[in-house]
Amino acid sequence: xxxxxxxxxxxxxxxxxxxxxxxxxxxxxxxxxxxxxxxxxxxxxxxxxxxxxxxxxxxxxxxxxxxxxxxxxxxxxxxxxxxxxxxxxxxxxxxxxxxxxxxxxxxxxxxxxxxxxxxxxxxxxxxxxxxxxxxxxxxxxxxxxxxxxxxxxxxxxxxxxxxxxxxxxxxxxxxxxxxxxxxxxxxxxxxxxxxxxxxxxxxxxxxxxxxxxxxxxxxxxxxxxxxxxxxxxxxxxxxxxxxxxxxxxxxxxxxxxxxxxxxxxxxxxxxxxxxxxxxxxxxxxxxxxxxxxxxxxxxxxxxxxxxxxxxxxxxxxxxxxxxxxxxxxxxxxxxxxxxxxxxxxxxxxxxxxxxxxxxxxxxxxxxxxxxxxxxxxxxxxxxxxxxxxxxxxxxxxxxxxxxxxxxxxxxxxxxxxx
Amino acid sequence: xxxxxxxxxxxxxxxxxxxxxxxxxxxxxxxxxxxxxxxxxxxxxxxxxxxxxxxxxxxxxxxxxxxxxxxxxxxxxxxxxxxxxxxxxxxxxxxxxxxxxxxxxxxxxxxxxxxxxxxxxxxxxxxxxxxxxxxxxxxxxxxxxxxxxxxxxxxxxxxxxxxxxxxxxxxxxxxxxxxxxxxxxxxxxxxxxxxxxxxxxxxxxxxxxxxxxxxxxxxxxxxxxxxxxxxxxxxxxxxxxxxxxxxxxxxxxxxxxxxxxxxxxxxxxxxxxxxxxxxxxxxxxxxxxxxxxxxxxxxxxxxxxxxxxxxxxxxxxxxxxxxxxxxxxxxxxxxxxxxxxxxxxxxxxxxxxxxxxxxxxxxxxxxxxxxxxxxxxxxxxxxxxxxxxxxxxxxxxxxxxxxxxxxxxxxxxxxxxxxxxxxxxxxxxxxxxxxxxxxxxxxxxxxxxxxxxxxxxxxxxxxxxxxxxxxxxxxxxxxxxxxxxxxxxxxxxxxxxxxxxxxxxxxxxxxxxxxxxxxxxxxxxxxxxxx
Numbered sequence: 042x043x044x045x046x047x048x049x050x051x052x053x054x055x056x057x058x059x060x061x062x063x064x065x066x067x068x069x070x071x072x073x074x075x076x077x078x079x080x081x082x083x084x085x086x087x088x089x090x091x092x093x094x095x096x097x098x099x100x101x102x103x104x105x106x107x108x109x110x111x112x113x114x115x116x117x118x119x120x121x122x123x124x125x126x127x128x129x130x131x132x133x134x135x136x137x138x139x140x141x142x143x144x145x146x147x148x149x150x151x152x153x154x155x156x157x158x159x160x161x162x163x164x165x166x167x168x169x170x171x172x173x174x175x176x177x178x179x180x181x182x183x184x185x186x187x188x189x190x191x192x193x194x195x196x197x198x199x200x201x202x203x204x205x206x207x208x209x210x211x212x213x214x215x216x217x218x219x220x221x222x223x224x225x226x227x228x229x230x231x232x233x234x235x236x237x238x239x240x241x242x243x244x245x246x247x248x249x250x251x252x253x254x255x256x257x258x259x260x261x262x263x264x265x266x267x268x269x270x271x272x273x274x275x276x277x278x279x280x281x282x283x284x285x286x287x288x289x290x291x292x293x294x295x296x297x298x299x300x301x302x303x304x305x306x307x308x309x310x311x312x313x314x315x316x317x318x319x320x321x322x323x324x325x326x327x328x329x330x331x332x333x334x335x336x337x338x339x340x341x342x343x344x345x346x347x348x349x350x351x352x353x354x355x356x357x358x359x360x361x362x363x364x365x366x367x368x369x370x371x372x373x374x375x376x377x378x379x380x381x382x383x384x385x386x387x388x389x390x391x392x393x394x395x396x397x398x399x400x401x402x403x404x405x406x407x408x409x410x411x412x413x414x415x416x417x418x419x420x421x422x423x424x425x426x427x428x429x430x431x432x433x434x435x436x437x438x439x440x441x442x443x444x445x446x447x448x449x450x451x452x453x454x455x456x457x458x459x
Numbered sequence: 460x461x462x463x464x465x466x467x468x469x470x471x472x473x474x475x476x477x478x479x480x481x482x483x484x485x486x487x488x489x490x491x492x493x494x495x496x497x498x499x500x501x502x503x504x505x506x507x508x509x510x511x512x513x514x515x516x517x518x519x520x521x522x523x524x525x526x527x528x529x530x531x532x533x534x535x536x537x538x539x540x541x542x543x544x545x546x547x548x549x550x551x552x553x554x555x556x557x558x559x560x561x562x563x564x565x566x567x568x569x570x571x572x573x574x575x576x577x578x579x580x581x582x583x584x585x586x587x588x589x590x591x592x593x594x595x596x597x598x599x600x601x602x603x604x605x606x607x608x609x610x611x612x613x614x615x616x617x618x619x620x621x622x623x624x625x626x627x628x629x630x631x632x633x634x635x636x637x638x639x640x641x642x643x644x645x646x647x648x649x650x651x652x653x654x655x656x657x658x659x660x661x662x663x664x665x666x667x668x669x670x671x672x673x674x675x676x677x678x679x680x681x682x683x684x685x686x687x688x689x690x691x692x693x694x695x696x697x698x699x700x701x702x703x704x705x706x707x708x709x710x711x712x713x714x715x716x717x718x719x720x721x722x723x724x725x726x727x728x729x730x731x732x733x734x735x736x737x738x739x740x741x742x743x744x745x746x747x748x749x750x751x752x753x754x755x756x757x758x759x760x761x762x763x764x765x766x767x768x769x770x771x772x773x774x775x776x777x778x779x780x781x782x783x784x785x786x787x788x789x790x791x792x793x794x795x796x797x798x799x800x801x802x803x804x805x806x807x808x809x810x811x812x813x814x815x816x817x818x819x820x821x822x823x824x825x826x827x828x829x830x831x832x833x834x835x836x837x838x839x840x841x842x843x844x845x846x847x848x849x850x851x852x853x854x855x856x857x858x859x860x861x862x863x864x865x866x867x868x869x870x871x872x873x874x875x876x877x878x879x880x881x882x883x884x885x886x887x888x889x890x891x892x893x894x895x896x897x898x899x900x901x902x903x904x905x906x907x908x909x910x911x912x913x914x915x916x917x918x919x920x921x922x923x924x925x926x927x928x929x930x931x932x933x934x935x936x937x938x939x940x941x942x943x944x945x946x947x948x949x950x951x952x953x954x955x956x957x958x959x960x961x962x963x964x965x966x967x968x969x970x971x972x973x974x975x976x977x978x979x980x981x982x983x984x985x986x987x988x989x990x
Contacts, residue, residue: 078648078687
């Protein structure tokens with residue numbers, strides 16, 4: 042190849058390697074936030090509850106075609122040790138089977154469980170939540186999904202966290218558990234582990250946080266003042282967090298493996314892809330709403346920009362890495378350039394190592410048996426999972442570009458129950 | 460467990476009001492610990508810096524590393540000749556980075572190799588400061604940590620070796636940084652990862668420092684919290700391994716990982732070092748290793764024997780165990796049966812750990828004397844014993860060290876080299892077209908004088924051992940114009956036939972130095988002589 046071509050390839054390699062290195066290194070840095078020091082780790086969990094039921098809770102449980110799991114979820118909620126709470130099950134007017142289960146639960150626990158019917162023509166989760174918001178009597182609104190397994194002690198701890206910190210928002214941990222179901226569920230579980238166990242705490246401490254979709258608690262007055270959830274956003278949870286934290290609301294995140302809300306991974310790879318597409322599209326929408334630009338400091342705005350565009354950075358690296366490898370293998374580059382092109386592999390390989398440790402830790406904390414084959418799956422599945430993520434990111438950009446903003450709901454079969 | 464919850468809004472870190480100026484602020488931050496460290500480091504620097512170019516005599520290895528640093532700076536690869544993976548290259552890469560420094564104090568009184576030693580002063584200073592910090596982090600009191608720095612930097616053995624352009628000095632700096640980071644009081648994950656990075660750089664500066672890695676790992680283990688230990692250990696190991704992998708990666712990219720016809724290889728270099736003819740056991744009198752050991756002990760017994768003796772009991776002291784282990788590991792490598800080649804600079808890596816061990820034992824002894832069996836009282840007697848012991852130790856050590864350090868501060872051991880370099884500069888008319896073979900220590904001077912690097916001024920052993928060089932000498936020794944005969948050139952002529960022939964077919968045109976053994980002769984090749 043001509044010298045000019047070689048020079049260009051070299052420059053391309055060096056530039057791309059530098060970008061990829063920083064992406065991987067920053068992501069790693071943030072994903073390990075909780076384990077930075079023993080103090081940081083200790084601070085990520087709930088404080089010991091004092092047994093005082095100082096606040097009254099309104100728990101929203103939107104359910105759509107989820108008659109199979111709803112009863113179990115509400116029953117678990119009713120086992121809560123807290124005394125002052127109500128459960129508002131939100132069902133659609135066109136969903137008689139779920140409505141029937143909800144009505145039965147309301148009969149069983151009169152006064153504690155109420156049924157709210159959502160009559161919107163086109164339904165989605167934020168609309169359901171907004172429908173129920175005016176009916177909430179409690180001082181704190183909590184959101185759960187119909188398939189969630191909630192720990193009986195959770196409310197007591199959240200109550201204490203609100204009173205001890207004076208926070209406006211408390212985000213509890215959510216954890217996918219069924220890591221053994223498939224190769225991607227293993228990776229999906231670990232993603233949640235890193236996100237709720239570690240990364241969200243960093244966001245809380247930096248004052249910019251995309252909230253999770255459930256096990257999230259907001260003071261009712263704050264929520265009403267903010268106008269509830271954005272009905273047109275595909276990631277209404279993330280949007281709410283961005284709006285509240287941008288407005289200066291104090292957010293507390295607490296993770297305790299004994300008290301996380303347990304969930305299941307999507308049943309098929311395609312439904313994972315759909316779910317991820319929806320989130321990515323939602324993140325893109327939140328990014329384009331530009332609420333985050335009101336954050337006071339440049340660092341916060343950079344964090345917001347980075348976090349909200351992460352799926353697209355993933356897609357970028359998905360496109361660029363193959364080109365990079367192709368160049369490295371076909372063009373005879375100077376040794377120093379070739380050596381530099383391997384620099385991004387350093388944080389990437391370190392990430393693998395830390396994922397393996399986290400998988401071990403996950404097994405210990407949830408008392409699950411992690412076998413050597415799972416570590417193998419973790420490593421082997423890594424690149425493949427990146428492809429899925431990049432695919433979902435590209436799909437999200439495509440759908441948003443076409444103005445396709447409908448909900449692709451994930452179906453739940455209850456693999457985590459039992 | 461009391462809980463600190465993450466919060467979205469935090470109090471501003473800097474309280475409002477007048478900010479102190481940056482200088483004042485940073486001066487205040489240094490604190491008494493910092494000032495102690497700076498003070499003892501300054502003492503070490505003065506002693507090591509004074510007459511740094513005059514003593515000790517330049518060694519061939521210094522010249523080699525300097526030439527390799529020169530090659531890096533001038534984009535000629537990792538060495539002026541084919542780099543054959545004799546050592547990993549990070550040491551002289553650092554030397555290349557530091558080589559601007561001696562320029563600030565430029566003088567041509569001494570050969571360049573000796574002048575460039577000024578570049579080692581920041582390395583020694585960094586090492587001394589880190590050593591103090593490490594001492595504090597593993598539980599030494601301020602005076603004991605200061606004592607460790609003085610032992611480390613003022614021992615005549617250290618003054619000699621730390622002045623020289625040796626890779627081991629860089630390795631010591633990085634391994635000390637790794638130890639300091641591993642003992643992070645915050646038990647911070649990224650400090651532990653950084654410890655791995657530093658350890659990796661240390662090993663790639665001089666591979667033999669890998670001997671103390673188990674001790675580093677022990678220290679890390681001790682300084683991890685139970686809850687985050689897994690992450691710290693994996694972070695450390697990953698960082699160390701990934702930095703270390705850079706070296707074979709480099710070789711693989713050049714197609715030089717495995718031996719093959721017509722090229723050098725990393726594995727070949729490694730095998731050479733491992734199969735290098737052993738210098739015998741230190742326990743056998745008269746062996747090469749024994750001579751090396753005796754040369755160390757000639758310069759200083761206190762640090763070597765005292766530190767070694769201190770390490771054994773310190774294995775029982777939890778906080779000092781890692782340091783003691785480092786000493787014993789380094790000693791075990793020397794003492795193991797069938798020990799291989801023992802280089803003279805090997806002891807450099809042991810110096811900081813010997814110093815810490817000795818200072819640690821002194822602290823334990825002092826505590827024992829003052830606080831054992833508190834019911835007994837007897838404070839004046841206890842202090843009396845302590846002062847007496849300190850006086851005895853000082854009385855034993857100081858006269859010897861004074862004599863050794865005075866030599867280092869006053870003797871000009873490089874006069875013959877300096878004179879030879881001056882003579883060549885003044886008397887060889889056309890350096891650009893003259894071919895001269897010299898030892899590595901003189902090489903940088905002649906490059907500065909305008910000889911063609913590599914083929915005009917030639918490392919003597921390359922004449923016979925490097926095919927790329929012999930090719931440029933079609934008529935063998937007759938292709939050369941001069942040979943500078945120094946002790947190392949004369950050391951083993953049997954293995955170098957061309958060099959031997961050049962010595963035989965040449966006449967002395969200038970000679971420097973008094974004793975026959977140390978003499979430096981500049982010899983002109985007589986080309987019309989019969990073979």
